[in-house]
Amino acid sequence: SSSHSDVLEIELARRGIPFVKYGGLRFLDAGHVKDLLALLRWADNPHNALAASRVLQLLPGMGPVNARRVLERLAGLDGRLGALRGLEPPAAAAAHWPALVDLLAELAAPHCPWPGQVERARQWYQPHLERLYEQAHTRGGDLEQLTLLAGQFPSRERFLTELALDPPAAAGDLSGPPALDEDYLVLSTVHSAKGMEWDTVYLLNVVDGSFPSEFAAGRSELLEEERRLFYVALTRAQNDLLLFAPLQFYRTGQHRHGDVHVYGGRSRFLTDAVLAHVQRVASVVAVGGEPSSPGRLEPRLDVGARLRDMW
Structure with a gap:
C-alpha cells in the first residue's frame, strides 16, 4: 500500500535523502x-x-x-x-x-x-x-x-x-527521471512494481492486516489476490530481499515518550516452508538510539543491576 511508506518518506525528507515514488501520491x-x-x-x-x-x-x-x-x-x-x-x-x-x-x-x-x-x-x-x-x-x-x-x-x-505544505525538492520532487550518476531511493507499491526489478528490495510491514490487507480478510478470492501480490513483491529482487515484520505498532494520541502499543502478527504468507529459506534476524534499539547487533536482543535498561550497584 502507498500509505505504508508515510513515516519513511518524512524521515527521508528530514535527512535530505532524495527519492522517487511510483504508485500513489507522496x-x-x-x-x-x-x-x-x-x-x-x-x-x-x-x-x-x-x-x-x-x-x-x-x-x-x-x-x-x-x-x-x-x-x-x-x-x-x-x-x-x-x-x-x-x-x-x-x-x-x-x-x-x-x-x-x-x-x-x-x-x-x-x-x-x-x-x-x-x-x-x-x-x-x-x-x-x-x-x-x-x-x-x-x-x-x-x-x-x-x-x-x-x-x-x-x-x-x-x-x-x-513539514512544509509544499515539500522541498530534496524530498524527491524531481522535475524528471534522475540522471544515471544520481544516487536516490525508489519507493513503489507492489502494483506499480510489476515488470520491474532492483538489485535490493525492502518489503515493509509483512504482517497480517498489512500483508495481506485487513480488507481481504474472510474472502478467499481476495486473499488469493493478496498472495499473488506477495509473490510479485518477492520476485522484484535480483540479489537481496529483506522482509520487515514489525513486532509492535504504537498507538496514536499519546505523549512523544509514550509506550502504548499493540503487537503485530507475522503475515500468514510467511509459512514455515517460506521461513526455511529465510535468514531470521532480530534488531532492537539500544539505549542511545542506535540499533543493537543483529540477532542480539539486549534489554534497554537493567533496572535490577542498577539497584544492586547502589548498595
Whole structure:
C-alpha cells in the first residue's frame, strides 16, 4: 500500500535523502494531509493567508470568493482569530462555523500544550474528510500516522518547520527521471512494481492486516489476490530481499515518550516452508538510539543491576 511508506518518506525528507515514488501520491502531497497541516499552520500564524484559505474552503458553501471575503474582513481586524466569532459565514457553512472558531481559538492560545493538538485537529477534520474524499478510511490511516509522527517533535513550531505544505525538492520532487550518476531511493507499491526489478528490495510491514490487507480478510478470492501480490513483491529482487515484520505498532494520541502499543502478527504468507529459506534476524534499539547487533536482543535498561550497584 502507498500509505505504508508515510513515516519513511518524512524521515527521508528530514535527512535530505532524495527519492522517487511510483504508485500513489507522496505522503506530504496528499490533499487530506495538506488540509490538516494547513489548519495547524493557520493556528500557528493567523496571517498565513494560504493556509487560512485552504481551511475555510473545507467548509460547505465556502468557495474561493467567500474565503477571500472572510480573510479581507479578518485582515481589517488585525488578523485576530478571535474576531472570527463576529463574522457571518455563508448559510451552508453556518453549522460548522462555531466548531472551527472554537478549535482555532484553542490551538492559538499561548498556553495550549502541544501534545494532543494534532489529534484535536484530526477529530474536527474527520467529518469533512468523509464528505470531501473517497476512501476516507484509508486516508484516515494517513492522518493517524501524522498524529503519531507529531509526537516525535517537542513543539508545534518545530513540527511545522519540518513539514512544509509544499515539500522541498530534496524530498524527491524531481522535475524528471534522475540522471544515471544520481544516487536516490525508489519507493513503489507492489502494483506499480510489476515488470520491474532492483538489485535490493525492502518489503515493509509483512504482517497480517498489512500483508495481506485487513480488507481481504474472510474472502478467499481476495486473499488469493493478496498472495499473488506477495509473490510479485518477492520476485522484484535480483540479489537481496529483506522482509520487515514489525513486532509492535504504537498507538496514536499519546505523549512523544509514550509506550502504548499493540503487537503485530507475522503475515500468514510467511509459512514455515517460506521461513526455511529465510535468514531470521532480530534488531532492537539500544539505549542511545542506535540499533543493537543483529540477532542480539539486549534489554534497554537493567533496572535490577542498577539497584544492586547502589548498595
